Amino acid sequence: MCGIVGYTGGREAAPILLDGLARLEYRGYDSAGLAVRDGGELAQVVKATGKLRNLVEKTDGGRALPGSCGIGHTRWATHGEPSQTNAHPHVSGNCSGTGSGPVESEVVGVHNGIIENCDELKAKLLRHGYQFYSETDTEVAVKLVDYYYNKYRLGPVDAINRTMVRVRGSYALALMFRDYPGELFAARKDSPMIIGVGDGESYLASDVPAILKYTRSVYYIDNLEIARLTPDSVSFYDLNGDEVENQITQITWDAEAAERGGFEHFMIKEIHEQPAAVRDTLGSLIRQGEIDLSGAGLADEALASVSQVCIAACGSAWHVGMAAQYVLEDMAELPVRVELASEFRYRRLPLDENALVIVISQSGETADSLAALRMAKQRGLRTLAVVNVVGSTIAREADNVLYTLAGPEIAVATTKAYSAQLAAMYALAVALGRARGKLDGDACAYYVGQLRALPEKMERLLEDKERIQWFASKFAGARDIFFIGRGLDYAVSLEGSLKMKEISYIHSEAYAAGELKHGTISLLENGTLVIGVLTQNDLFEKTISNMVECKARGAYLMGLTGYGHYSVEDTADFTVYVPRADQHFMASLAVIPLQLLGYYTSVARGLDVDKPRNLAKSVTVE
Numbered sequence: 001m002c003g004i005v006g007y008t009g010g011r012e013a014a015p016i017l018l019d020g021l022a023r024l025e026y027r028g029y030d031s032a033g034l035a036v037r038d039g040g041e042l043a044q045v046v047k048a049t050g051k052l053r054n055l056v057e058k059t060d061g062g063r064a065l066p067g068s069c070g071i072g073h074t075r076w077a078t079h080g081e082p083s084q085t086n087a088h089p090h091v092s093g094n095c096s097g098t099g100s101g102p103v104e105s106e107v108v109g110v111h112n113g114i115i116e117n118c119d120e121l122k123a124k125l126l127r128h129g130y131q132f133y134s135e136t137d138t139e140v141a142v143k144l145v146d147y148y149y150n151k152y153r154l155g156p157v158d159a160i161n162r163t164m165v166r167v168r169g170s171y172a173l174a175l176m177f178r179d180y181p182g183e184l185f186a187a188r189k190d191s192p193m194i195i196g197v198g199d200g201e202s203y204l205a206s207d208v209p210a211i212l213k214y215t216r217s218v219y220y221i222d223n224l225e226i227a228r229l230t231p232d233s234v235s236f237y238d239l240n241g242d243e244v245e246n247q248i249t250q251i252t253w254d255a256e257a258a259e260r261g262g263f264e265h266f267m268i269k270e271i272h273e274q275p276a277a278v279r280d281t282l283g284s285l286i287r288q289g290e291i292d293l294s295g296a297g298l299a300d301e302a303l304a305s306v307s308q309v310c311i312a313a314c315g316s317a318w319h320v321g322m323a324a325q326y327v328l329e330d331m332a333e334l335p336v337r338v339e340l341a342s343e344f345r346y347r348r349l350p351l352d353e354n355a356l357v358i359v360i361s362q363s364g365e366t367a368d369s370l371a372a373l374r375m376a377k378q379r380g381l382r383t384l385a386v387v388n389v390v391g392s393t394i395a396r397e398a399d400n401v402l403y404t405l406a407g408p409e410i411a412v413a414t415t416k417a418y419s420a421q422l423a424a425m426y427a428l429a430v431a432l433g434r435a436r437g438k439l440d441g442d443a444c445a446y447y448v449g450q451l452r453a454l455p456e457k458m459e460r461l462l463e464d465k466e467r468i469q470w471f472a473s474k475f476a477g478a479r480d481i482f483f484i485g486r487g488l489d490y491a492v493s494l495e496g497s498l499k500m501k502e503i504s505y506i507h508s509e510a511y512a513a514g515e516l517k518h519g520t521i522s523l524l525e526n527g528t529l530v531i532g533v534l535t536q537n538d539l540f541e542k543t544i545s546n547m548v549e550c551k552a553r554g555a556y557l558m559g560l561t562g563y564g565h566y567s568v569e570d571t572a573d574f575t576v577y578v579p580r581a582d583q584h585f586m587a588s589l590a591v592i593p594l595q596l597l598g599y600y601t602s603v604a605r606g607l608d609v610d611k612p613r614n615l616a617k618s619v620t621v622e
Contacts (some may be wrong), residue, residue, distance in 0.1 A: 002088075002112040003029060003074040004193070005210050006174045006184045009201025009231045010614060015063030017072035020203075020210035021052055025611060029074035030082035033060065035089040035108045038067035040181050043108045047087040049179035056129050068231075069182050069587055071174045071204075073110035081135070092146030106178050107146045111138040112206060113171035113191040114354075121166065135404040141167065143173060156185050157237050158293040160226050164189065164239060170367060174204055184229040188221050192365040192393070193229050195219040195234050196249070202229040207363075208251055208389075209408055214250040220391035249391050265609045267411035267503070271595050272462055275455040277416040278423045279586065280405035282451055285427040289448060293431050297400045298384070300310040300323040303435035306382075307354035309334055312372035315416045318497055320386075323491035323587045324425035330584065331439060331447075332432035345375050358384045360425075362409060362417040364392020373397060386424050388417050402428065411610045413503050413526065415595050419458075426451055429584075450582040454589070457579040461592045465600075468593055471558070471574055472600035475529050478506050482523070484513040484550075485533035486543050492587045496594030503602040503612045513546040526554035531594075534561040534568060535578070535586035547571050560590055 003024030007013045013036050021032060032055045033047035044065050048054040052074065059065050073088035093105035115121070115137035122140045130143050144166065149159035156177050170190035177185065186193055186204050196203035196215040203211040204227070208218065219234065221227050226237040236246045263269035285291055293303075309328055311321035321338040328336045337562065339349070340357070345368060351357070357376035361369045364387035371393055376383050385398035388406050395401045404420035430447045433439035439447070475481070481500055483493035490512045497510035511520050512576065513532070524530070532547040534540050540561075547557050548571055559572030562580045569575050578589040602609045 002110075002206070004071070004074050004110050004112055004172060004174050004204065004206045004212070005073075006071045006186070006204035006229070008069040008182055008184050008229055009198070009203065010068060011201065012062065012066065013068050013070035014059060014065040016062075016214070017070055018036065018052070018056055018059070018062050020205055021055075021072050021074050023209045023213075024074060024206060025052060029076050031084065031087035032072070032074045033087045033089050033110075034065060034072045035110075035176060036065040036067040036070035037176060037181055041067070043091075043103055043105065043176060045091065045103050045108065046086050047089075048055055049082060049084050049087065057158075065240065069176065069184065071108070071110050071176060071184065078114050078137070084332040086134045088136075088138055090134065090136065090142045092143050095133065104613055106149065107142055109138070109142040109145065109173055111171055111173050113189075113521045114169045115141055115166065115167055115171065116169035119621050125451055137169075141171065142175070145432070147474065149177070149258050156180060156183075157226055157228060157241055159185050159223060160185060161237070161239055161241055164224065164226075172206065180335040182230060182473065186221060186227040186229070187225070190226055190367060190370060190393070192363070193221050195221055195229065200231050202231060202234055204229060209410065212251060218249050218251060219246045220249065220396070222246065222396075223393060225246040233547055264603075265411065265414060265599075267599055267609050269270065270409055270411055270416045271599065272591070273407070274419045274592065275458040275462070277404070277406040277420040278458065279455040281420045281423045282427065282454075284403070284405055284422065286448060286452070289445065291427050291431045291434070291444070291448065293402070293428070296384070296402050298431065299426075300431075300435040302382075303432050305354055306432065306436075307352055308490060309336045309356050309358060310344075310349065310351055310376075311336065311338045311358045311360065312344040312369060312376075313338075314341050314366055314368055316418045316498060317362065317366075317369070317499065319491060319495040320360055320421040320425060321358070322494060323357065323422060323488055324429065326488045326491065327426060327429045327584045328432065331429045332436055333438050334432065334436070339372075341366070344368075345371040345511045351379070351381060353380065355381050356380050356384060358386060358423055358428075359394055359398065360386045361392075361394050362388045362404075362406075362414060362421070364389040364394040366394070368395055370397075384428075386421055388420065412607075412612055412615050413499055413598070418591065419588060423451070423454070426585060446555065447584070447599065450585055454581065454585060457581060457589055458592060459580055461589060463592065465596055468576065468596045471601045472597055473604045476504075476601050478529055478606035480523065481506055481508040481529045481531065482520070482550075482555075483508065483510040483531045483533065484516065484543065484546060485510075486513050486539040487536050488583070488587050489513075489533035489536055489543065489590070492535075492590045492594065493531070493593055496533070496598070499595050499598035500601065502615060503609055504600055504605055505607065505612075506601065513543045516546055516549060521549065521551055524550055524553045528555050530555040531558045531560065531597075532572065533590055534559060534565065535590050536583055539567065544568070544571055560593055562586065562589075
């Protein structure tokens with residue numbers, strides 16, 4: 001979840017590092033720091049707590065740190081409270097760790113991840129005379145590298161190799177060695193890391209947006225690999241120290257896609273990018289009027305052999321799975337279960353040998369989802385990844401991949417990635433239904449037509465935001481908000497509630513509407529906002545009945561339904577309408593007003609919409 005940036009080349013490193021860290025702010029952080037070397041001079045380390053601008057001011061925009069080789073870091077606390085001492089970079093020497101200037105240290109490093117056997121390794125190092133100034137596991141990792149480097153004197157790659165063998169947990173490490181000026185070293189296990197190359201310069205980063213301004217040529221360093229960066233070359237090594245080849249990837253999306261482009265926040269920009277994300281994703285999966293998943297290695301024969309589906313995901317991706325469950329079961333007539341990836345990895349689910357395990361992740365690096373994928377593969381089950389990042393770990397390790405073409409998503413609260421994932425799952429449902437003989441040619445053609453019509457309907461929805469903005473300002477001071485729905489509407493309610501709570505900090509919950517009378521209704525008070533989602537025709541009257549029950553207990557009702565269901569206004573105090581579509585696909589339209597409601601509520605409360613407190617974009621630790 002932390003942000004890492006590194007640079008070595010012919011330019012001043014500090015301004016590039018600060019710029020890269022600014023583009024990784026969406027990942028979440030509580031402190032930041034830089035380490036820069038000017039030729040053979042000692043590394044200069046500067047740290048600051050709070051926002052990145054504090055580090056920018058402390059270094060005069062980087063001008064106070066001359067040098068053409070350096071590493072930077074934004075920290076999201078795991079081991080040790082947020083403080084200047086615990087901030088990265090960390091050093092192998094016995095200094096104060098406050099980042100006060102030049103450090104007499106063999107090794108300087110930054111780290112993303114969690115070292116699980118930190119206490120054991122720290123005890124070993126204490127026995128060998130090392131002293132510790134921080135509470136972090138990163139300092140332990142850096143000093144362990146130093147220990148092996150000085151013990152064996154075989155060079156940085158060997159020292160890092162020996163460290164990787166001893167460390168348990170997840171990590172992306174970026175290191176500088178005093179004896180190797182102008183060079184950077186990196187290693188990863190489970191935590192993301194990319195390497196960029198330019199003309200006489202090399203970069204490393206946690207994510208593409210950090211360096212996209214400078215290069216489009218990147219390597220995705222493989223798991224349990226080490227990289228050595230000089231201004232003119234990048235080399236990769238395995239755990240045996242043998243050099244290995246890595247494939248370079250060209251980033252195709254525009255650098256402007258990672259900028260706000262005139263919008264006040266990334267989140268509202270990304271809400272508006274949803275029609276394009278869905279159109280592009282579906283466009284990659286529909287050929288000559290039919291769903292074609294052959295590019296993902298999913299021919300009809302393979303799909304026809306699937307006996308059951310298990311979806312593992314976290315957060316909004318889990319909500320995608322919840323919505324997809326209803327669609328898959330109906331179209332393909334398959335048993336489907338949806339599991340939180342953090343629970344899946346600790347259970348032995350009764351899945352047969354023909355089960356398909358689908359892992360959904362925007363980043364392709366989510367730690368729990370990656371662990372679920374690996375567990376499924378260990379059991380010999382076929383795996384399918386639905387991811388947005390080409391070359392990500394989950395994409396590389398899954399048997400098959402459906403890529404969502406949402407482009408970079410910067411706001412912590414996902415919007416366009418959710419919609420693109422949902423579109424990909426719709427396409428999969430149609431393909432499974434066809435392969436299993438549950439949908440004939442006419443039905444498939446009808447569903448493809450309905451899918452193709454979704455982006456234009458989403459665009460129409462986005463043209464009328466003012467009413468939702470007004471309503472959000474009316475309830476910006478709410479204490480509790482409840483979302484209710486049945487079937488697919490319940491799945492949409494889960495996502496709407498998450499959008500509200502994660503960026504507005506208002507307590508909100510989503511409930512299957514029929515469960516209200518089993519305890520939840522006791523929470524209602526006069527004026528409590530209850531949002532009823534009513535897009536499923538056969539469940540419409542049932543949900544209306546539940547909303548009436550809430551109104552009788554003093555709730556203020558908002559109804560969200562499709563055009564034509566005007567009777568909602570007889571019950572609801574405020575009604576939002578969405579264009580009509582096939583019932584299976586209404587979630588793609590109903591979610592947009594709920595995203596807007598969460599966004600405008602957060603804006604009305606004066607909060608940091610794109611970077612909500614305590615949250616990170618990509619959760620790469622357990």
